[in-house]
Amino acid sequence: MIISPLPASVSENLAEKIAEKITEQPLSLPLPSDSPRRSTSLLILTGLWIIIFFAALFAPPLLDDADGTHANAARHMALTGDLVTLHVNGIRYLEKAPLPYWLDALSFRIFGFNTFAAHLPQAIGVLLLALLGFHWASKAFGPRTAFYTGLAILTSAGVFLFTRIYIPEVLLSLFLCTALYTLLQSLNSSKIEGVLTEPEPRAHNLYPYLMWTALALAVLTKGLVALVFFFGTAIIYLALTGEYRNLRKLKPLTGLLLFLAIAAPWHILAGLRNTGGMNGHGFFWFYFVNEHFLRFLGKRYPMDYNKLPGYLFWSLHLVWLFPWSLFLPIAFIKGWNQWKQRRNAFRHAIKMGRIPEPRPTPPYGTGYALRYHRNMFTGALGYALNGFGANTTLLLFLFSALVLVFFSLSTNQEYYTFPAYLPILALIAAALTRAENTYDEDKSSRRWITFAHATLTVIGVTAASALAYGLWTSRNLPFVPDIGDLLAHRGVGDYTLSMSHFFDLTGPSFAALRLPAALAAFAFAIGPAVAWWLRTKSRHLAATTAIALTSTVFLIAAHIALVRFEPMLSSQDLAEKIQELEDDRAISRDNQVLLYGDQSYGSSIPFYLGEDVYLVDGRSSSMLFGSTFPDAPHIFLTHDDLLKTWGTGERKILFVPLEKRDEVDRLLGSKKILLEETSGKALFTDRPLDNPAPN
Template structure:
């Protein structure tokens, strides 16, 4: 076997050409491991918790409207136009609802499949560019990174955008590579790649909008400029490719524009979607202002969390990149081209959202590129582990850091378990939280800051699993690394992360009663089924629809909104055909107790307001995590009495 030297570039040719690596035998094993990890981490988590309030159920409501009305053009939530999002994710959800019914599994399966396909794309791309081990590392890194798991708990389009954008970039690179070196190994005929590129790019635009064009063309233009490969532009089939792109991406945009005119100030879809949701959002002037921007230090440092545990090996990327900085533009190999394109693309995404308004998950599209670079650097460092003291020291430092973090986490969890050993288990963890304006949080992990001592009793099982994983896994991985059993060491880290993510999902289920209002929707259905309330009762939500968006989904009906003409409901409510579902405080007080029975959902954050408006003139039907259901009159048939339905 040829011993790697320090002059070997980070983006080296396939090591399989110089090492007797039985890829034909190991490839099925690698795919089996990747698929098994996906089943355990992502597929198994599709069944619980139920759909969550806010974005999760809001998006599901839009897809449900598509199924029930057959309107695949105009998104609507609770009967109101929802024009800020591209349509493809909702089409996928609508298909899933048709197949599996209206439930959380159906709502989230497209996203889970997207994660699997993203991991397989990373595996395939890295295996083609580098070697079998790097491909395997890329796949398991994607499946076990904390951010990939965290940001797929609700149905947002980032993983699908990542899949389509990275597919387009891969096809872009394959097109150029096959032109320069036609003998390069290829899965499909060369003519397939440019058209697959334009198709994937069109799907990316249908997933997230114009930002897909910014990222793709930004990365492609910088790449072509640095490599001086402008003369290859004809191989990308720009004329016929653009026609294909428009044939896929343009029809929905055109139809949505034609069908949605005459909104606020005469604006329609075109202004709201393209100007307001793209340009004004980037500038921080979007209307209405219901978004956030992370401080710079958090924006950058939190990527150590989102890419954990693999971010611990990020210094290896810097070491290898610095050593080979003069060779990075040597694009005679597919591996060198891949490394350069990943670096450009990841940097573009990160810099773009550091300037724009942002949420933590906005940089998700860069994860595959970043994790691939870490996988390449780690595999390279493993290959020169004995000869290169600097790489060896940095890997040792990464393991030491991981072990310290693991022991600290295990100790903290063990202390929490010991402190709560005599406390009773309370299934509704929301009753035990500190409740600091929970509904106003915009950060994905904000709820964990509300954990109290008693609430830890509800998390005993996931805490025990996580403590066990952190106490043992990092130490075993370090020991295996010292024995130079590199594959086993890296796989142990992945398995440790897998156990932690399983524990995290169990904890996530414990938060279900607080994050979802499905149980209150079930209470309404139960009262309807036993005749305690009429099925014609008016259901009202107090505040923005996001506070209880799972209620209209699970009830399958439009609800009235009191003081809810805001955020995602605001622009759509200005169209002349918008249903009259918006009530003011005065309307609520005037209509309460008259006409049809009223059932009012009140989030914790609005309880004081409702108490001032209605006083004691309300009857409590159910309460969970501070959220409550009130009605305006006694039940028709109180629960527990005999009656003929």
């Protein structure tokens, strides 16, 4: 329901009274005595980013599936200079917006085709997101909340996990949150904490255009869903606050022209250059209809996406936002208590005659009571929104709620709600700061902070005990570099959720994970207890920082574990084997490399080889629509094609994933020679080596 404003005569008088009350009762957070300096906070946050994210850019190599696929698209763009049409293995790849690939292609041109260059834009995106959260929270809530917001972004489990592969969510979050921040600054350019001032002309004109620019970049990053989130949030916010009367501050006409000038050219060129695909469809149908509307409805073609059950979708956010999700109850309680206080203060001001009661105008009747309560709610909301911090709270709440509800209805992957992370973490940080400020006087604040620490300590002790048990039981087992040989062979390639691989860890694999397991066990055994002890001494800044450092050590351990999973999750070593055989002249450089099954099984191979490959029974998923264009290269082979050409013409080198080994054994039998095997993946060739290496 759209809430209309109060009658003009009432709203003007009410605004004046509210402005007076604002100056008497500012809502900004009191400044704690031990708040960190801005320079110190930025130094710590930058250091954490270097330790957690920058240091992780060099290993592990690109993973198969989305990581390698997206890097291949950017590699093609960097080599050909075609900034309009994405290609993977020479096939049109039309389902993605281009900006992440532009950034990756630029990185490749500067640093070369390697893992560091592939993931650098995403790591920079994390740093910029943390700095944006720090800056926004500093203006809205104060320096301590700003520091906590930056800490939470850099040390949350979900931010770490979902930046291990090259997906656009972190860039989408950066641009959308920038658009929201500049929206708020555009509307509040003439107000600072409720005190009316003369706006600065340059800032007043700059913020709206920054908003439209950020929104255009968000569309070029993820597509139309960026418009849904931004305008959905903005419309509700403008309606609730009555700020739609200041719509001119947002420069809707010139701003829209700027938005179109940035976002429209690529969409138009992509549509003109990509026509005549499946059933006569081209880019416009596939990108807008299939990848947006049909994906939301769960009817996308091909049907290769899954959806989390509702209970998992909501509960897993406690994991993605861990450890800061433990303070989520404080955010709800503090937010609700603040709303009740401001609502009661509004009613008391009416009762005392300081502001007029917002009664609706006649006619009286059945709708009068509804209009009266609507006006009371609008008036109380206006009374509560007495500064930049309160407006920020409302805007972040609306945005995060919209993102979560949207993807609870749509098909989804675990990381789709990434844009809500910064808003939720900033609200948690603000609530935690308020609770710390009232820790000694307010039993509720003390009780819920204690509950969070107790929960973290129990989780820490449990995790440390489980890790210690795994280390003890594997103490006599030898270290095996290829952890894939120790894992249960459960068809991980058939999983359609991004975190499915992490469910294949078995007991014996602890022998290959001793270092990260010991590191994580130490962090969980010591960190939560130290943080709780510091909290009992009312050393709140140190206690919260201790939680962040605990998470940091755990994330470092997780990264080391991910590197140990490299043979299973990446096929770089198999690409290097091919290059080694070519360098040793054991095979000719004029060979045909083939991937058996969908290209996602071994998508890192063509990237590290630096060449396109053939696909056997691989005309599926992301390769399907692009293969229907008449100029698509003939890279798709059937089983019969493989049998006819196997052993004839150029040497064939066939990559076979674990999931397809039995199928290939039945198809080729003994007509294949094994070149290399790792984690169940294999390289076969169709003839003996030209120059076998001596024993």
